[in-house]
Amino acid sequence: MKKYKVIYDREICIGAFSCSAAAPEFWIYNEDGKADFHGSTYNAQTRKWELLLDNEQDFDDNQAAAEACPVFAIKIEVIDETPEEDAEEPHDYGDYKAHVDDPEKESENKTMKLGHDEH
Ligand code: SF4
Numbered sequence: 187m188k189k190y191k192v193i194y195d196r197e198i199c200i201g202a203f204s205c206s207a208a209a210p211e212f213w214i215y216n217e218d219g220k221a222d223f224h225g226s227t228y229n230a231q232t233r234k235w236e237l238l239l240d241n242e243q244d245f246d247d248n249q250a251a252a253e254a255c256p257v258f259a260i261k262i263e264v265i266d267e268t269p270e271e272d273a274e275e276p277h278d279y280g281d282y283k284a285h286v287d288d289p290e291k292e293s294e295n296k297t298m299k300l301g302h303d304e305h
Contacts, residue, residue, distance in 0.1 A: 189265040190245045192252075194223045194235040196259070204254035209247035212237075238265075 199220040205213035206221060216222045226235040239245050245262070252260035 187240060187267055189267060190239040190248070191263045191265055192223070192226070192237045192239060192248045193232075193261045193263065194221075194226060194237075194259060195233075195261075196220055196223075196235055197233065198257050199259045200257055202256050204256065205251035205260060208250035208254045212244075212248060213251055 201219040201221070203213070203215060203221060206215060212224050214222045214224055223235045223237060226237040228234075229236050239248065248260070249262060252258075252262055
């Protein structure tokens with residue numbers, strides 16, 4: 187299942203409120219003239235507000251808000267939820283370690299090492 191991370195740069199918001207028209211349950215008027223992103227949390231490193239979505243309808247609503255924003259203050263990232271067993275790199279590394287730790291594979295290890303040293 188896909189997840190989506192909505193990222194809101196409140197600093198560049200100009201208060202046009204097209205976002206509120208597109209997704210009023212998420213984008214709410216604040217007295218300071220900028221939109222508040224309901225349910226989001228502040229990331230102090232990026233200085234942006236973030237909310238994780240796992241619901242297609244919520245994604246559609248926020249996508250509409252992002253497209254409506256005149257200053258592109260709203261961005262959405264798709265998060266790949268690939269199961270761990272499908273990830274190739276950790277699996278291959280495990281096999282390599284098994285060879286290195288196996289004394290019967292010593293000659294094979296030397297060959298690998300010589301090959302490496304020649305570079
Ligand atoms: S549409 Fe963009 S600029 Fe306008 S209030 Fe919403 S986030 Fe701010």
